[in-house]
Amino acid sequence: xxxxxxxxxxxxxxxxxxxxxxxxxxxxxxxxxxxxxxxxxxxxxxxxxxxxxxxxxxxxxxxxxxxxxxxxxxxxxxxxxxxxxxxxxxxxxxxxxxxxxxxxxxxxxxxxxxxxxxxxxxxxxxxxxxxxxxxxxxx
Amino acid sequence: xxxxxxxxxxxxxxxxxxxxxxxxxxxxxxxxxxxxxxxxxxxxxxxxxxxxxxxxxxxxxxxxxxxxxxxxxxxxxxxxxxxxxxxxxxxxxxxxxxxxxxxxxxxxxxxxxxxxxxxxxxxxxxxxxxxxxxxxxxxxxxxxxxxxxxxxxxxxxxxxxxxxxxxxxxxxxxxxxxxxxxxxxxxxxxxxxxxxxxxxxxxxxxxxxxxxxxxxxxxxxxxxxxxxxxxxxxxxxxxxxxxxxxxxxxxxxxxxxxxxxxxxxxxxxxxxxxxxxxxx
Numbered sequence: 001x002x003x004x005x006x007x008x009x010x011x012x013x014x015x016x017x018x019x020x021x022x023x024x025x026x027x028x029x030x031x032x033x034x035x036x037x038x039x040x041x042x043x044x045x046x047x048x049x050x051x052x053x054x055x056x057x058x059x060x061x062x063x064x065x066x067x068x069x070x071x072x073x074x075x076x077x078x079x080x081x082x083x084x085x086x087x088x089x090x091x092x093x094x095x096x097x098x099x100x101x102x103x104x105x106x107x108x109x110x111x112x113x114x115x116x117x118x119x120x121x122x123x124x125x126x127x128x129x130x131x132x133x134x135x136x137x138x139x
Numbered sequence: 140x141x142x143x144x145x146x147x148x149x150x151x152x153x154x155x156x157x158x159x160x161x162x163x164x165x166x167x168x169x170x171x172x173x174x175x176x177x178x179x180x181x182x183x184x185x186x187x188x189x190x191x192x193x194x195x196x197x198x199x200x201x202x203x204x205x206x207x208x209x210x211x212x213x214x215x216x217x218x219x220x221x222x223x224x225x226x227x228x229x230x231x232x233x234x235x236x237x238x239x240x241x242x243x244x245x246x247x248x249x250x251x252x253x254x255x256x257x258x259x260x261x262x263x264x265x266x267x268x269x270x271x272x273x274x275x276x277x278x279x280x281x282x283x284x285x286x287x288x289x290x291x292x293x294x295x296x297x298x299x300x301x302x303x304x305x306x307x308x309x310x311x312x313x314x315x316x317x318x319x320x321x322x323x324x325x326x327x328x329x330x331x332x333x334x335x336x337x338x339x340x341x342x343x344x345x346x347x348x349x350x351x352x353x354x355x356x357x358x359x360x361x362x363x364x365x366x367x368x369x370x371x372x373x374x375x376x377x378x379x380x381x382x383x384x385x386x387x388x389x390x391x392x393x394x395x396x397x398x399x400x401x402x403x404x405x406x407x408x409x410x411x412x413x414x415x416x417x418x419x
Binding site for chain 2: 096
């Protein structure tokens with residue numbers, strides 16, 4: 001198989017493909033998120049986030065800090081899977097487009113993200129390929 | 140003998156579950172979607188399938204990353220809506236059809252498909268949103284039995300499109316050889332273009348979706364071989380769920396009639412798309 005860093009999907013901008021390497025990296029984070037599928041866990045998280053996180057000694061300090069700061073892009077970089085990170089968002093009562101606005105670079109408002117979707121979504125042009133974008137800007 | 144009477148494709152957006160369950164799918168934002176799904180409900184009312192096989196993915200609700208499976212089938216008497224972070228949906232329990240499930244599972248084995256067998260399975264929005272779209276958000280009792288057919292699209296490597304398509308063919312053979320006189324509809328769910336994660340969240344590519352759906356209908360033998368990288372690149376990281384529509388398509392004849400086709404952007408972050416196909 002091609003080395004991970006040489007995979008063709010690494011050329012897709014703003015996208016982390018949840019491959020085996022990513023899963024191994026983020027395993028404890030995603031496992032933590034998975035616990036929020038239970039009501040008593042969600043209540044415990046909402047009541048005292050620090051106490052709840054302390055129950056998971058394998059969560060790294062960096063992961064905990066990402067959770068504290070609601071830094072979704074940072075958590076994705078640490079191997080978080082969007083479906084699992086979504087459990088935190090669901091617990092906090094966020095809607096999908098709020099999360100989308102937070103992950104935009106730079107972050108935009110919820111209303112701006114909603115409007116972008118109403119206008120037809122983020123366009124594929126300019127968002128297809130890192131290589132293509134570089135070639136264009138060198139153009 | 141059992142018979143497949145049609146295939147349906149539909150996106151399975153979680154926002155739909157929230158608005159259905161709180162009766163807030165009203166106003167100009169939801170109007171095109173509400174209108175657009177009416178023909179699906181009409182088709183279901185007219186055709187009255189005895190069983191719906193719903194090809195779906197779980198979103199970290201019933202399954203976890205502890206053990207990752209490429210394909211799975213439910214063999215239970217009933218399936219509860221999963222708690223995926225919001226509590227269980229207030230929809231009726233889904234009744235299963237364990238006899239047909241067992242027949243499918245044994246046929247998969249004959250065909251050398253390794254499909255995990257779940258005797259207890261909670262189904263999340265990937266499964267229950269299509270059911271509500273097809274039978275109504277106020278459905279008090281589901282009018283048919285269900286079989287959940289799970290495809291692992293969370294973890295890469297995912298099953299390839301070709302394999303999803305061939306699994307559909309195996310489903311067709313199994314249904315055709317099931318001795319009971321029942322009718323079966325097969326529903327492929329997920330997609331089409333959407334991306335939930337990261338700085339590219341909100342990506343929509345309607346042009347590609349249209350071309351892909353044309354291909355699925357008229358030339359599935361080519362469409363099944365589109366790489367996952369191309370699907371992710373063109374339709375978003377979650378747009379790649381479209382491979383589950385290939386399983387639906389694989390269960391139909393080479394030539395199909397398009398009974399209905401509809402798309403609308405946006406429903407949440409997605410190019411909501413649906414299609415009804417019947418064998419020619």
